[in-house]
Amino acid sequence: MKPPAFRYHAPTDLAEALDALAEVGHDGKVLAGGQSLIPMLNMRLAAPAHLVDINGLGELAYVRTDPGGVAVGALARHAEVEADEAAHAVVPLLRQGLRLVAHPVIRNRGTTVGSLAHADPSGEMTAVLALLGGSMTLARKGGTRTVAAEDFFVGPLEASIEEGELAVAAYFPRLPGRTGTEFVEIARRHGDYAMCGVAAAVTVDDDLRIVSARAAYLSLSPVPLVLDLTDALIGRTADTAVWQDAATLAAGSLEPEGDIHATAEYRAQLAGVLTVRALRTATERAALVDPNGNTGTTSTERSAR
């Protein structure tokens, strides 16, 4: 099908874009990569009266890494963030999640900030931002504000972006100490939306014993769900951990719903299996992290990709 008619705005800098958004109010929608928005328009699931195309805002096409984390601008394409070595060194979970976002061709156009603003509960980046405790920067005419991930995702396809606001950047903080991460998911077809996905972060001490274990789930709840599973694993190592205990602990907090793709029971089963896989790999990676190193990554991890 074809998109419904809309009025097209093509600002060339941020100030102009914010003016346009302020002017069009609730009838306006932002177009960045368009890899989620244009299918919705093509299928007539959305019909905004105005589209503000921010593809001319080159100033927002950045991936900036500092020792504390990675800032991603609104026009950075998934593929650019995925390929960024400095970002990978500081926040390996970004690439681990991005490689599962649709297909490479979609990642060439789609933006990381755009998928966060889209707030799809099946979106990998929502789980990454939630697990890392990251934040979003929202700009409007006359001001900006920063919203923590836990307050940003309000419901399915609903983020706390107000009328006239533009999501200009996302910040993915680096996890401290000996922390390893992993992102796994199961989809019916490679690149499809996951029936269930799990991102995990495990921190170990100098004796490689687990001190903290957390997991974020996608496609299971209206907003990204982050669970603290430390109680099931604390004091254990990768070799002595009883992974099933963590899966059991997680299962108590998960209330998956069934749909055309998978029953609730099947999703719960997937969540358990993926929890174990993600936690185990994250723990093994944590042991390889040099806590004094500046990068928080390892050579094996790099060669694995």
Added chain:
Amino acid sequence: MTETQIPTEQRLDIRLSVNGVPHTTTVTPRRLLSDCLRHDLGLTGTHVGCEHGVCGACTVRVDGKPMRACLMFAVSAQGHEITTVEGLAEPDGTMHPVQQAFRECHGLQCGFCTPGFLTVVSAFLEENPTPTEEEAREAVSGNLCRCTGYQNIVKSVLRAAEITEERKGCAHAEGDAR
């Protein structure tokens, strides 16, 4: 009888560079790049399948990178170099290595999905000239073929890598002869 006023839709003059050739046309902002290429510019090599980014038939290269033409507006393509399947062969008609490989290995059946595969694979081999079979499979994972011919498509990807290498060798040999 009262006349209902039908609002006139916004129309924009755009300039597109496709396969190195500049074009000017007038479109509504909602004109998809895929439709603009086919209907406004007459470049019907780009095929349209699902129109929501799943099948990959409409894939073109934008500044060298494969992208879905059904998930871009023509107005957004201004200032970028678009390469469609028509732009893959050499000016003298010599087939692109990927085209030759698809012919040799029976990588096309009905041919509908082929333009999307060719644009994706041509870009993939520039990034990864010596793919493994697994990498070849991953590279085409975003494209659907309803003749279910993936075995031969994967073979074609690997063969295209060989042809590219062979042609490089020939070019060197010719250079040496001179």
